[in-house]
Amino acid sequence: MRVRSRTAVLLASGILVAALGACTPPAGSGDPTTTTTTTTTTTTTPPPVHQVDQENFPATPTSVSFTVANCSAQFAPITLQTAQTFTAGRTGQLDQVDVVVSVSHVNAAPLSVSIQSVTPAGGPSGIELGSGSYSGPATDPAAAEIALSSPAAVVAGTQYALVLSESSCADPSINWPWEFRGGADAYASGTFWSSASDGSPNWIDFFATYGQDYDLRFRTWVA
Secondary structure, eight states: OOOOOHHHHHHHHHHHHHHHHHHSOOTTTTOTTOOOOOOOOOOOOOOOOOEEEEEEOOSSOOEEOOEEEBOOTTTTTOEEEEEEEEEOSSOEEEEEEEEOOEEOSTTOOOEEEEEEEEOTTSSEEEEEEEEEEEOSOOOTTSOEEEEEEEEEEEOTTOEEEEEEEESSOOSSOEEOOEEEBTTBOSOTTOOEEEEEESSSOOEEEHHHHHSOOEEEOEEEEEO
16 A cells, blocks of 8 residues: 655645635625716706896886776776887896886776787787786886786897786776887887777887887886
């Protein structure tokens, strides 16, 4: 019987251990639990600024009282409406208008405010883009600040119409003073329109009809 020496056995064991070590992958290699972290940067856009866009409030106004909205039994079936066209200077949401109003009867209905597109002739189209109402006190000579419950999307350089009418047929009436400067154009980017009709509005351009540059006191806000 052949007996292997202790030295030979130890040598063989060492070779086996080295071989097994060579076959073992390094720690962490191919480890499925290894993760990669990605950092995301979020940019916050500031909200649009609510500011005055168009206005006609001369320092020394010349005002003429004019009934701008009426739908009462006294004038039935005629409904009176007025409008001021204007050219937007900013693109955004028109969410407030300021107007000067004089309520001439305690039972006057709330004033309806409508922002409309304009026809090729330049008058109100009847297509409403935004709206609101006012039922507060008379404000002459200050301005009533009317937030629109439905803001109108406007585009810079485009003309629109600010239309006033009574919200229902009540006793007379609501006045909206205009600016009249002996023919001088108080607001060059729009004009005053009026309608007295027993059906669809019959808009009249006061400048084209009477040769005078009428403009109403107003202010628009865009965000």
